Amino acid sequence: MSASVSQPPVFLIDGAWSSDGAADWFTLSNPANGQPIARIAVADAAVVDRAVQAARRAFPAWRDFGPYKRADLLRELALIVDERRDGIARAVTREQGKPLDEARGEVSKVARTFEYYAAEAVRVFGQTIPNEDPGFLSLVEKEPIGVAAAIAPWNYPVELIGWKLGGALAAGCTLVVKPSEYSPLSAVALLDCVLAAGFPPGVVNLVQGAGKTGAALVSHPGIDKIAFTGSASVGETIFRTMGGIKSVSLELGGNCPMVVASSADVDAAVKGALRRGFRNMGQICIAVNRIYVHRSLHQRFVQQLVHAAERLTIADGLERPSADLGPMTNADGIAKVERHVADALDRGAALLCGGGPPAGMQQGHFYAPTVFDNCTPDMLVMSEETFGPVLGVCAFDSIDEVIGLANAGPYGLAAYVYARDVAEIFGLTRALCFGSIAVNTVDAGIMNAPYGGRKQSGIGYEHGREGMEGYLAIKHVRLKHGA
Numbered sequence: 001m002s003a004s005v006s007q008p009p010v011f012l013i014d015g016a017w018s019s020d021g022a023a024d025w026f027t028l029s030n031p032a033n034g035q036p037i038a039r040i041a042v043a044d045a046a047v048v049d050r051a052v053q054a055a056r057r058a059f060p061a062w063r064d065f066g067p068y069k070r071a072d073l074l075r076e077l078a079l080i081v082d083e084r085r086d087g088i089a090r091a092v093t094r095e096q097g098k099p100l101d102e103a104r105g106e107v108s109k110v111a112r113t114f115e116y117y118a119a120e121a122v123r124v125f126g127q128t129i130p131n132e133d134p135g136f137l138s139l140v141e142k143e144p145i146g147v148a149a150a151i152a153p154w155n156y157p158v159e160l161i162g163w164k165l166g167g168a169l170a171a172g173c174t175l176v177v178k179p180s181e182y183s184p185l186s187a188v189a190l191l192d193c194v195l196a197a198g199f200p201p202g203v204v205n206l207v208q209g210a211g212k213t214g215a216a217l218v219s220h221p222g223i224d225k226i227a228f229t230g231s232a233s234v235g236e237t238i239f240r241t242m243g244g245i246k247s248v249s250l251e252l253g254g255n256c257p258m259v260v261a262s263s264a265d266v267d268a269a270v271k272g273a274l275r276r277g278f279r280n281m282g283q284i285c286i287a288v289n290r291i292y293v294h295r296s297l298h299q300r301f302v303q304q305l306v307h308a309a310e311r312l313t314i315a316d317g318l319e320r321p322s323a324d325l326g327p328m329t330n331a332d333g334i335a336k337v338e339r340h341v342a343d344a345l346d347r348g349a350a351l352l353c354g355g356g357p358p359a360g361m362q363q364g365h366f367y368a369p370t371v372f373d374n375c376t377p378d379m380l381v382m383s384e385e386t387f388g389p390v391l392g393v394c395a396f397d398s399i400d401e402v403i404g405l406a407n408a409g410p411y412g413l414a415a416y417v418y419a420r421d422v423a424e425i426f427g428l429t430r431a432l433c434f435g436s437i438a439v440n441t442v443d444a445g446i447m448n449a450p451y452g453g454r455k456q457s458g459i460g461y462e463h464g465r466e467g468m469e470g471y472l473a474i475k476h477v478r479l480k481h482g483a
């Protein structure tokens with residue numbers, strides 16, 4: 001082990017930071033330059049058990065703490081996250097790679113998430129139901145489910161933990177959080193805010209590690225609810241290995257289409273494709289992967305898209321905070337991009353820009369924004385989630401044809417439509433089988449509307465009231481009052 005690499009405490013259990021009981025260690029490195037950042041402790045089943053037991057002990061008091069006091073703490077948490085925004089954002093950029101300005105934006109959105117769920121915490125309503133027999137009444141009450149396991153990926157390393165924290169804490173659940181092994185210190189920075197805000201010990205706990213740690217957590221009998229965001233394959237594994245019946249929400253991968261219909265504003269569609277295709281190096285679950293453009297607009301769209309893609313700035317996002325793009329987060333991501341690019345070339349797609357590292361950037365996980373034209377449905381870029389800065393384009397002739405193309409495949413996370421004709425807009429939004437559809441914009445998600453996938457893209461919702469309801473269980477109380 002290098003003496004100069006720090007070993008910060010990375011487990012939060014019962015309100016205390018430590019790396020006690022670490023089963024193993026790994027070295028975390030900066031994707032922009034390969035430099036080691038820190039040595040990170042890995043939690044085995046025994047450490048996971050300590051964290052779950054802490055959350056279980058904390059649960060009864062947190063459940064009875066009351067929604068108004070929970071809301072106060074969530075508001076305090078939002079203030080502290082805002083105060084510490086730059087430090088948290090630096091941790092994100094250092095290990096995940098997105099440029100610092102973008103990371104700052106992510107952290108601010110987490111603070112807004114906590115404010116939103118502070119307001120929702122006091123709006124957990126039940127109902128009364130009349131009974132056929134006189135003198136009876138049914139009360140339907142909602143109660144926190146219990147202890148939640150929150151497992152997150154690395155692409156939005158604080159936001160995706162924040163959504164789970166907000167919903168679960170507002171509902172009255174306690175949690176054990178496991179971040180990705182590629183973004184452990186962003187999670188430490190965020191959860192240190194939880195500690196500073198004064199949440200009681202054990203309400204939020206943090207363990208670190210990769211799949212083995214995650215598997216120990218989801219299969220632990222003390223877990224009542226699993227809130228998972230990640231790949232479809234790991235989501236499916238969790239479904240099979242969680243052990244026992246548990247409430248589950250799975251926010252999984254996609255392979256999101258954009259349809260540029262004959263009535264589209266081409267300039268706006270190009271702007272949208274650029275933002276949702278390449279932002280965060282395409283490492284977004286709702287990234288545009290494949291673009292279907294009406295033949296009448298196809299040439300103009302492709303020319304403008306390539307022109308704009310070639311002008312995106314790529315840099316180490318700590319050195320150049322306002323760069324458009326940073327490095328990809330890890331070598332596996334680069335390898336998948338290379339596989340999709342090679343497959344598209346083999347199958348006859350036309351490479352219009354990119355297709356390798358940007359000129360002069362051989363160090364770090366950098367890759368140039370890449371556009372393929374004349375793509376066919378059998379190509380990986382058109383059928384699998386690339387999770388990298390690669391866009392596949394093809395022309396279409398009729399709305400029925402493009403609906404078939406867009407709906408093909410196992411995923412149903414998000415779809416994008418550019419059109420101005422009302423019949424085209426509603427024809428497409430009604431027929432597309434996706435959890436979110438954004439029309440003439442690529443910002444599909446807002447904090448107060450539910451967000452979730454269909455088909456192999458998952459079950460359950462985050463954001464909005466639904467993002468809290470997923471942490472609540474219903475209880476029917478039938479009362480004979482005799483009046």
Ligand code: NAD
Nearest residue numbers: 152153154179180210211214215230231234251252253285
């Ligand atoms: P991943 O599935 O490899 O890992 C996600 C998390 O699961 C990590 O914390 C990982 O350590 C953990 N894990 C791995 N094996 C596990 C197991 N057997 N049991 C429990 N936990 C386990 O995903 P990733 O590479 O970190 O993230 C990229 C994926 O996440 C993409 O597919 C992307 O589309 C998806 N994603 C989805 C959403 C959404 O909201 N739908 C949002 C962001 C990312």
